[in-house]
Amino acid sequence: xxxxxxxxxxxxxxxxxxxxxxxxxxxxxxxxxxxxxxxxxxxxxxxxxxxxxxxxxxxxxxxxxxxxxxxxxxxxxxxxxxxxxxxxxxxxxxxxxxxxxxxxxxxxxxxxxxxxxxxxxxxxxxxxxxxxxxxxxxxxxxxxxxxxxxxxxxxxxxxxxxxxxxxxxxxxxxxxxxxxxxxxxxxxxxxxxxxxxxxxxxxxxxxxxxxxxxxxxxxxxxxxxxxxxxxxxxxxxxxxxxxxxxxxxxxxxxxxxxxxxxxxxxxxxxxxxxxxxxxxxxxxxx
Amino acid sequence: xxxxxxxxxxxxxxxxxxxxxxxxxxxxxxxxxxxxxxxxxxxxxxxxxxxxxxxxxxxxxxxxxxxxxxxxxxxxxxxxxxxxxxxxxxxxxxxxxxxxxxxxxxxxxxxxxxxxxxxxxxxxxxxxxxxxx
Numbered sequence: 178x179x180x181x182x183x184x185x186x187x188x189x190x191x192x193x194x195x196x197x198x199x200x201x202x203x204x205x206x207x208x209x210x211x212x213x214x215x216x217x218x219x220x221x222x223x224x225x226x227x228x229x230x231x232x233x234x235x236x237x238x239x240x241x242x243x244x245x246x247x248x249x250x251x252x253x254x255x256x257x258x259x260x261x262x263x264x265x266x267x268x269x270x271x272x273x274x275x276x277x278x279x280x281x282x283x284x285x286x287x288x289x290x291x292x293x294x295x296x297x298x299x300x301x302x303x304x305x306x307x308x309x310x311x312x313x314x315x316x317x318x319x320x321x322x323x324x325x326x327x328x329x330x331x332x333x334x335x336x337x338x339x340x341x342x343x344x345x346x347x348x349x350x351x352x353x354x355x356x357x358x359x360x361x362x363x364x365x366x367x368x369x370x371x372x373x374x375x376x377x378x379x380x381x382x383x384x385x386x387x388x389x390x391x392x393x394x395x396x397x398x399x400x401x402x403x404x405x406x407x408x409x410x411x412x413x414x415x416x417x418x419x420x421x422x423x424x425x426x427x428x429x430x431x432x433x434x435x436x437x438x439x440x441x442x443x444x445x446x447x448x449x450x451x452x453x454x455x456x457x458x459x460x461x462x463x
Numbered sequence: 464x465x466x467x468x469x470x471x472x473x474x475x476x477x478x479x480x481x482x483x484x485x486x487x488x489x490x491x492x493x494x495x496x497x498x499x500x501x502x503x504x505x506x507x508x509x510x511x512x513x514x515x516x517x518x519x520x521x522x523x524x525x526x527x528x529x530x531x532x533x534x535x536x537x538x539x540x541x542x543x544x545x546x547x548x549x550x551x552x553x554x555x556x557x558x559x560x561x562x563x564x565x566x567x568x569x570x571x572x573x574x575x576x577x578x579x580x581x582x583x584x585x586x587x588x589x590x591x592x593x594x595x596x
Contacts, residue, residue, distance in 0.1 A: 226521050226524065229517070230521075233514070233517065237510075240510075254518055254521045254522060254525075255521050257521070257524075257525050258521040258522075258524035258525055261524050261525055261527060261528040262524065264528065264535065265531070265535075268535050268538050268539055268542075269538070271538075271539070271542040272538050272541060272542045272545075274542075275541075275542045275545030275546055276545065278545070279545055279548060330548075333545075333548050337541055337544065337545055340537070340541055341537070341538060341541045343534075343537075344533070344534035344535075344537040344538045344541075345534075345538055347531055347534040348531060348534050348535065348538060351527050351530070351531045351534075354469070354527065355524050355527060358473065359473070359520050359521070359523055359524045360524075362473075362476065362520050363517055363520055363521070365480060366480060366483075366513050366516055366517045366520075369480065369483060369484055369487070369513055370510075370513055372487070373487050373506070373509060373510075376487070376491055377506065380491060380494050
């Protein structure tokens, strides 16, 4: 009878602990993984401030029909702007990598095989432990460990999310401005310069044959198309930064209930929005 | 005088862009009325306005850095704290391995197994010395 009670109690304890340890931090982990993937697209962006400066120099040389042995460009200001963007990128990426690693279950799925091996030894001193009981003990110890570390991780995660929310919102917002307003804004100037170049050509009637006229028009629209593609790429990247910021805000608002199902669904929504933008970005990037 | 903000720099850049655009439109609308020299001069002015606008926009980006310096520092320190926590969690596996090795030693002692005791002590030592994964 006593043996039966002990077994029932053990089962009950295991069940309760499993409920606690099953509290998963998947919502934070999945959201961070999507965020990292999206942020890393920065490295794939087909444009930079420096590139813009070099393109401008080339456009100027073409406009003035300047042929030199090497292109002379002063781009220090543009290189500085790229360095600033790089600092934002590194900082934001570093934070999300950490945030993504902490809820990773592999960190707390400790192997209890060694312990199990010892417990199933036929003779543990004067005691005899059968394999099933040993397995139950092992499972219990693992669950206890998982429960304690899950609790620790939840507590830590909640603290990090709380501390990071305000600065990360600022950084994501500023990074979005750098990419979708400033870098994209530079392209607007390039578009205007091209317009002036081809309009001057048209108005001064320097192009005479129909073929040349057609070629010049085709070149102009081809260049515009390329600018448009780059602008869209930058815009999509900017949108994904906004989605990441919104998702982080939701995590912050629910930081003390990181295991709640509704939060998992909410975070999933942001993760899939980010994933959709990642795939849109990739289409534009090819 | 207060320092220029990134927003103000962006607005300035917009102004230069629209001015450059307006001069271009003026040139094309009055193409036949303008002398070659006047047209050239206006074209150069248009070009300079566009270049200045571009430069201001790049400069605006460097101003953002000054405005976000506190947030950058905060996030960097939180990221290192997270790394520290992860390291602590990884050490738990080592603790478990050492506990299992000590348990084997305990069993050997209880069994008065001299060879087992020798082997177990080596086992505990090796596990303890093993690098943290």
